[in-house]
Amino acid sequence: TGSTRPQRLLRAVQKKATQGDPQSVIATIDDFCRHSEWAMNVGDEKGLILDSIVSEVNPSTALELGTYCGYSTVRIARLLPPGGRCITLEFNPAYAAVARQVIAWAGIQDKVQLVEGPSGDLIPQMKELFGVQTFDFVFLDHWKDRYLPDAKLLEECGLLREGTVLLADNVICPGTPEYLQYVRNSPRYESRYFKSHLEYTKVEDGLEKSVFLG
């Protein structure tokens, strides 16, 4: 029973990153993925776009769908204002266990609530479980065929408000065609594409920023 890639990524963080320093955790993961083992983190190039949009929104309450190893969780949480928090949903217990340790190593665990379970079950419980009224920012980076159903579920549960920003990773590669068609054609969203590259490669990918109009 060897280690998994997420476990090897965590070991690199614990070996090379400075405890309590989110930037060094981010840099260590990017170095690991670029020079040792590719992994499906949003990465450094798309990560800068993520950073700029999170900074612009300055969310009190952010939601992330698909924690994986916690890389984008750290990117988002390190930029939150005092009292801000990021709720991140992950249904794979092994990935959640790695992500908790990555987030703790970065020292931003007080800003993060990692919830284990499938988004379809958890989204309807956000208000009762976590006292969430509405989200200011949502980062979609889980199974690509779940972006659209979960966006609609967030609408139906009244978890979006006028101005909520949805940011979706991988709208080109692997691609999320149904989601893109919806947010680009629905009168309830103002959508814009941020062209970039698939993490750690030269392949085209990008992020879609969609503002809910209420």
Ligand SMILES: CCCNc1ncnc2c1ncn2[C@@H]1O[C@H](/C=C/CNC(=O)c2cc(-c3ccc(F)cc3)cc(O)c2O)[C@@H](O)[C@H]1O
């Ligand atoms: C019930 C399923 C839907 N609800 C869910 N609720 C909670 N967590 C969910 C989840 N779905 C998936 N997850 C988790 O999100 C993560 C899944 C992410 C899927 N991402 C990708 O497939 C992906 C894939 C690529 C990729 C691109 C090119 C390539 F050649 C190979 C891979 C690049 C990316 O940036 C990606 O994000 C996992 O941690 C998984 O356990």
Ligand SMILES: [Mg+2]
């Ligand atoms: Mg992704």
